[in-house]
Amino acid sequence: MTGIEDAGSCGLAVVLLSNRDRLRAYLLARGAGDIADDLLQEMWIKASAIHKDVEPSPLSYLFRMAERLLLDTWRQGNRRSLRDSNWAEVNDRGADPSAEHALIARQEVGIATSRLRALGDRVEHVFRRYRIDGVEQRVIAQELGVSLSTVEKDLRKAYAALLEIRSGLDAD
Structure with a gap:
């Protein structure tokens, strides 16, 4: 991940970095596959921008963030796929x-x-x-x-x- 040096001032980003392997395993277990590292990068960017305490459990907060990002990614993929198939269907009606x-x-x-x-x-x-x-x-x-x-x-x-x-x- 980039910007690790800058993470010292942001507690949530530090928690993310210290639990990166756990969060990555969590994403992989839920089917993230090749995009797990991309999701972790996006999480780090978001976590670095949060300047408030997410007590009582910053780690739980990060696991929920990972789950939401994964679901959002799947939803966007489904929308894109549906748009593409609708476009193909319209175009297949006649060249x-x-x-x-x-x-x-x-x-x-x-x-x-x-x-x-x-x-x-x-x-x-x-x-x-x-x-x-x-x-x-x-x-x-x-x-x-x-x-x-x-x-x-x-x-x-x-x-x-x-x-x-x-x-x-x-x-x-």
Whole structure:
């Protein structure tokens, strides 16, 4: 790990470094495989940024952090895989979609984009970061400096608007 010399001032990072092998074994036992060291690096970065006591047990805190990071990684992988398979399915329907279908699809994307923009920049940004980029809601909240509840409300607004659009398109 890099930055070991800087860890002296941060108690949680010191606990992580002194229990690195245990945490790595924990991740490997849960199927982390090749990404165990990457997760430990990410944990070290996060632990170094935490400047508060995580009593009563910093080690328990680190094991929970490891579990959450592993789950987040799997979720992102699943989202990516689902997006890729959906994309492949759409493309497999025909190597050369008709011009009419392509035009309709572009119009529908345009309608959805316009509707999301009409809801406001933050709602559009939250929707794109969560649904397209696969970023966790709590991370988006931190990026924007808003509460998790605000991010959830913005996503509900976006979903409602898209459902309304979809209902209108299905009726046509």
